[in-house]
Amino acid sequence: MLPVQDIYQSLLTTLQSNPMALLQAPPGAGKSTWLPLTLMREGHFKRIVMLEPRRLAARNIAQYLASQQNEIVGDSVGLRIRGESKVSSTTKLEIVTEGMLTRMLQNDPELSDVDLLIFDEFHERSIAADTALAFALETQAALRDDLKILLMSATLDGERYSEFFSCPIISSQGRSYPIDEVYIPLKDESRWLDDIPALIKQALSEQSGSALVFLPGQREIMRVQQSLNDLNDSVEVFSLYGEQNKKEQQAAIAPAKNGKRKVVLTTNVAETSLTIEGIRIVVDSGKRRAANFNLKTGVTELVTQSISRSSAIQRAGRAGRIEPGVVYRLGSKQTFERRNSHDAPEILTSDISQLLLEAKQWGASLAELSLLDPPSNQQIKQATALLKMLEAIDKNEKLTPLGSQMLSYGADIRLSHMLIKAKQLDQRMPGIYILAGYLTALLESRISMPADLNLALHSQHSKPHPVFKQQLNYWLSRLQLKPVNELKTEYLSLLVALAFPDRLAKKRGNGYLLANGAGADLSEEFWHNDDYIAIAHMGGHKGNRVFAAVAFMPSDLDDELSHLFTEQTRCEYDEKAGRFIHQDELKLGAITIASQPSKQPLDKSERTKAWLNLFSKQGFSLFNEQPDSEQLLIRMSLASKLLPESFPRLNHDDLIADSQWLAPYLDDIKNLEQLKKFNYSEAIKSCFDWQQQSLLNEHLPLRLTVPSGSNVKVTYQLDGPAKLSVRMQEVYGMTSTPLLAQGKLPLLMELLSPARRPLQLTQDLANFWQTSYRDVQKEMKGRYPKHFWPDDPANSQATNKVKSKM
Template structure:
């Protein structure tokens, strides 16, 4: 009996009475197979759609459930993945992958006839799953109160999710079979891969049954496979990863032949929702290949990272699906326990341009979506810039008709833009559409090892890699383009790359390149090009800044087809090295300056002021000569805004630098030289940031000077952190019984009492206490040193003076 069967009735009742429910059940509990099938058979829901994050798992679950029904896929149990759709009018349970569910929601926001959505393995938190869930929640609240949503995983962050979604959680305790744990510490963590083959052999000697070995990627799988050539003859080695063809994947999943044992080397494609018969040993490297997005370069780079504890539990669960199992973990138990509890969600570490475009198509902004985690402002800015370059949104951020077509294309939005534009341009540029299909096949197959893209395409046309052939056939069939044997017209390849990767158009700069998005890049060590301009398709390496596949580019040939990438502007700036103004007319492509020549326009006051403002943005207030009164005014205004925000607007140095055009710009228009600028007194300009009433209030609450009992007007020194300071000779504050108050008592005043020779005698914030206590010691010393001055016994009730005693 499967563990999930014990809580089935409770779960059904909960689903029928709540819009959203969480189900936490361990690997092997039956949540991905027995549960959805039973819900369908019992007729609790008319039509169920279950989202599976991985295509391999989706295909196998659909096949298994159809087999349980004694049917083929496409009857009561359907399947919808990229390039494969098997559904019919009789389908009541449909297994879909993430992108498919998003498309279903975009095409039919009401999800007609669907009354239960299941998000399986929700702990993986892909952007696509987060997007689909956000749309589904909006559909549920605005259009379909009868739509039920269930989130499932073995390792949900239950406490957080129940609080966020305000929903119940059902837990299925127990695993189908127990799993033992073995930890294998290694001396040198950097050589973990070298340790894997011997650990596999150890596990095979110590245990019975077949083994599943988790490795980060194909490179590691190949290394380990080569090291296992001396296994006993009854041990069969198989590989399993996402890019494999269906036949090899099914061979890896199939049970070992009678009398044989199997060692399956896999990536995390086998981590969830997949049962490989005969597996009772899991060997976990503790590593995975994860996408890391570099905001600066706009490149997503795959890096090897340690997995979280929740992922490790998912992997271990593969061992206990059909009998008691065991997991061998690389590293100590202490190291394991120091790992993060859950992996970071993709939405915080990835390019969110697809999400932003999906949201615009949905009719919402990202901020309006119900998302467990929100992307940062920097992510949103980067995505918006890219979508504008891809013509998916206009200058006002509105979705364009082309952007809408790109979303429905079922491909990466960069490649969708390239294919759609190439199709439009084919009459004008014959052969460009065919070339675009070849280029998409090359980029998606990831089999290219040639840095020059035109050579790579010719190579694949002459001796195609099987994966390339598969991708090419897929796109030719989908776009209804017949295969031709004629040579490709690679003249248009730079235009195609620019259509897909406009942010990666690059100009030579020193030993490297400047990208259109403002980032720097360098050539791969064995790249032999030295062109002034490149169109880059593939980047990676350290911080995503290394060029791996590109082609030479003439940027001016792009202007006819991608005019929106180009801008004409007049640049006016002060060059500090030459101490003169630079006034140039320029043509730019993003951050790249294509042409620059002396401006034909007369330099006007406004442009000159902008140049000075740019200099001020670079240096801040240090640009000006020292101006104590202006500097004190800035501090006083900042203090006023912090201490009394209800009376004064927010003012601080950084904000003033950022908004200098608003308060400083007009004062700089008549300044013609750097010397004049340095001497400029910014007191008046700064003062005008407060209106007349606020200026009056500032003088009263935080005065620049304070009149003391002697009649002298003494300057106060303010600071941003700590009390204000008043340095005054002691005789001038006789008769003052308490410390003066600033800002209605909100800012303390530190009084520095000075001798007649202006040497510091006492620091106090409580003048009354000083008169009554330590003044006696000061009086005794000062009478001897300054006998002609007045040192009364009762200073609090004496007359202040700024003269010597004989002149009183």
């Protein structure tokens, strides 16, 4: 009996009485197979759509469930993945991949006839799954209160998800079969891959059955495969990864032949919702290839990193699907326990331009969507800039008809933009559309290629790599095009510019300046030395290494990409020359294409822009030292931080990044000397309204009145307590330390001698009077006999005079 069968009735009751539920069930519990099939067979729901994060798992689950029905895929059990749709009027359970579900929701927000959505393996937290769930929740709230949503995983962050979505958790205890754990400590972390072949051989010698070996990517798979040539004839080695064709994938998944054992070297595609008969050994490298988005360059680079504990549990679960199993983990148990509990969600580590565009099409802002982990403002800013370059949104950030068309294309939005525009241009530029198809196939195949895109395309055209050939056949069929004998590569730079407008680059020193403002370096294999290049592939450790590009001339892009070019006047102050630089410029993003002395006279507004630009580079160090202004800025920053409900966000970095608050005060400043002397306190005050300024003086006063009647200055700092330096006699009678910012900011009292030398530092004045004061009193009576040193300072008269004048 599968573990999920024990909780089936409880889950069904929960779903019938709640709009949403979470199912936490271990690998092998039957949640991806038995559960949806039983829900369909018993007719509790008219039509069920189950989302699977990976195409391989989706296809195999659909085939398995259809076989359980003695049917083919497309009858009661359907499948919808990119390039493959098998559904019919009799389909009651449809297995789909993430992008497909988003398209279904965008095309039919009511999800007509669907009454249960299942998100399988939700722990993977892909950006597409987060998007589809956010839309489904809006559909449920606004259009379909009868729609049910079920999230499933072995390793959900259950309590957090339950609280966020306000829904119950159903847990299935125990796995189908027990799994033993073996930890193999590493001698040298940097050479972990060298230890894998020996570990596989050890596992095969100690255990019966076949083995599933988890590695980060194809490169590691090929290297390990070459190291297993000496296995005996009874062991067959297979590889399994996402870019393989169906025939190779099915060979890897199929049961071992009679009398044979198999070793399957795989990536994360086999981590979830996949059963390979005969597998009872898992060898886990503990590594994965993950997307790491570089906000500066706009490049998503795949990096090798350690997996989380939840991923390790998922991987181990593959060993206990059919019988008791064992997992061999590379690394010590202590290393395993130090790993993060869950992998970072993709929405925080990826380019969110597709998500932002989907939200525009849906008619909602990202802030309005129920996203477990909202992207940062920086991510949104970067994505917005890219979507404008791709003409998907206009200058007012509204969705354009082209943007809608790009979403419906079912491809990466960059390539969608290129393909749509190439089709429109083909009548004037014959051959550009077929060239776009070949370029798309080249970029999507992810094969090793020469740095020169011209050379790369010609090379694949004459001697195609199998993966390129597979991609080319798909795209030619999709675009309804036929192969050609000759490619019109003179259009190549325009196509790259259409797909990657942010990566148009101009020579700068030994590298290049990109249109998005980032810098790029050339890889060692890159021999281009052109003034301008259009970059199709870049990445590397810092995301700034150029791997594949083509030369271009800005004039080649004037007609088709005119929106990328802007004419503007630049006014900057050159400190070395001691004068203003006033130029009329033609810009391509951050790149200056042409520049000449401005024909317009230098006016106040241009001069102010120059001063603001100088301030953005130097910050507050631009001005002469101003202790009072600095204290005001610190107080305002503290108010913003400690009392956010009463004060707007304000800090040094924000004020420098957005300096418009300063602009109205610079109109009459004509030279650098005047600017350095400028007192910026009034300008900063303008960031708070009159009421907020009054509250600032109330909660974080510049001075405090002490019992002697003196107004003593408080010194503030951004980190740490505020400080009040005052002579001890002036605070007699004060029984407690004053409170600042409603008690949220500590006050450090520096009690001074009559000669204003430090005697004591305290944040608890009442305790000081009762304890350490006695020792201070003894010493001070001898040193300053004319001054008042009472035995009970907490209840004595404060004074700023000697005893004879009190």
